[in-house]
Amino acid sequence: MKSIFVRFRPFIITLLILCFLPIIVLADGNRKTDIKAMSASMVSDIDGKPFQLGNAWQEKPIVLVFIRHFG
Amino acid sequence: MRDKVDEIHSLGAEMVIIGNGNAQFATSFKKKLNLTVPLYVDPSLASYNAAGLKRTKLGTLGPRNFLPALKALFTGNFQGKTQGDPYQQGGVFIVFPGDRLAYSYICKRSSDRPPGKKIVERLRAEQQKADKH
Numbered sequence: 001m002k003s004i005f006v007r008f009r010p011f012i013i014t015l016l017i018l019c020f021l022p023i024i025v026l027a028d029g030n031r032k033t034d035i036k037a038m039s040a041s042m043v044s045d046i047d048g049k050p051f052q053l054g055n056a057w058q059e060k061p062i063v064l065v066f067i068r069h070f071g
Numbered sequence: 072m073r074d075k076v077d078e079i080h081s082l083g084a085e086m087v088i089i090g091n092g093n094a095q096f097a098t099s100f101k102k103k104l105n106l107t108v109p110l111y112v113d114p115s116l117a118s119y120n121a122a123g124l125k126r127t128k129l130g131t132l133g134p135r136n137f138l139p140a141l142k143a144l145f146t147g148n149f150q151g152k153t154q155g156d157p158y159q160q161g162g163v164f165i166v167f168p169g170d171r172l173a174y175s176y177i178c179k180r181s182s183d184r185p186p187g188k189k190i191v192e193r194l195r196a197e198q199q200k201a202d203k204h
Contacts, residue, residue: 031120031123031124031125032123033121033122033123033164033172033175033177034121034122034123035166035170035171035172036170037120037121038118038121038122038164038166039170040121041113041117041118041121042113042117043089043111043112043113043118044094044111044112044113045094045109045110045111045112046094046097046098046101046110046111046112047094048094051111053089053111053118054170056085056087056109056166057166057167057168057170058168059168060083060084060085060168061083061084061085061165061166061167061168061173061194061197061198061201062084062085062086062087062165062166063072063075063079063084063085063086063087063163063164063165063190063194064087064089064163064164064165064166065072065086065087065088065089065161065162065163065185066089066091066118066119066122066124066161066162066163066164067088067089067090067091067161068091068155068157068159068160068161068178068181069090069091069092069155069156069157069159070090070092070096070097070099070100070155
């Protein structure tokens with residue numbers, strides 16, 4: 001058993017790397033929430049008019065929901 | 072979160088939705104779901120990046136989404152044609168005037184659902200705190 005492992009070690013290691021490589025490549029790093037940058041960012045309403053996001057919470061608190069995509 | 076709108080309004084707050092498709096997609100989305108809350112779009116994803124939201128292929132296509140996707144199909148929730156960035160994940164924030172971030176929930180994958188009840192409770196607690204001051 002041990003001799004089989006030793007014999008095929010390079011192949012096994014390569015296989016393990018190939019299995020984990022997509023996870024490493026596809027994974028996303030962690031980013032911090034920057035409320036000032038959020039406040040300054042520009043979005044558009046459904047008529048295409050620009051709107052500064054920070055204006056949404058000027059008067060009262062909001063629950064801001066970012067959705068994945070429409071459809 | 073749609074079912075929490077009335078509760079959010081009763082607490083003196085508003086729900087604002089941001090999507091990452093274009094305005095045309097947003098119009099049909101608003102009509103389809105009969106939304107009464109403000110809806111905005113950000114195809115550039117600048118606000119998503121500022122919010123620290125994840126954009127990940129694994130979060131959309133990964134194996135941890137298979138069972139939730141099947142469950143959604145069995146409950147009659149079919150996804151139509153993707154309108155926007157399919158790899159951009161979402162999140163929920165509670166923000167008070169003065170750029171005070173009271174709560175954040177950043178979705179790790181497409182099947183990750185923000186805890187609506189917990190968010191409303193948190194909003195209520197933060198409102199009570201704000202009223203005291």
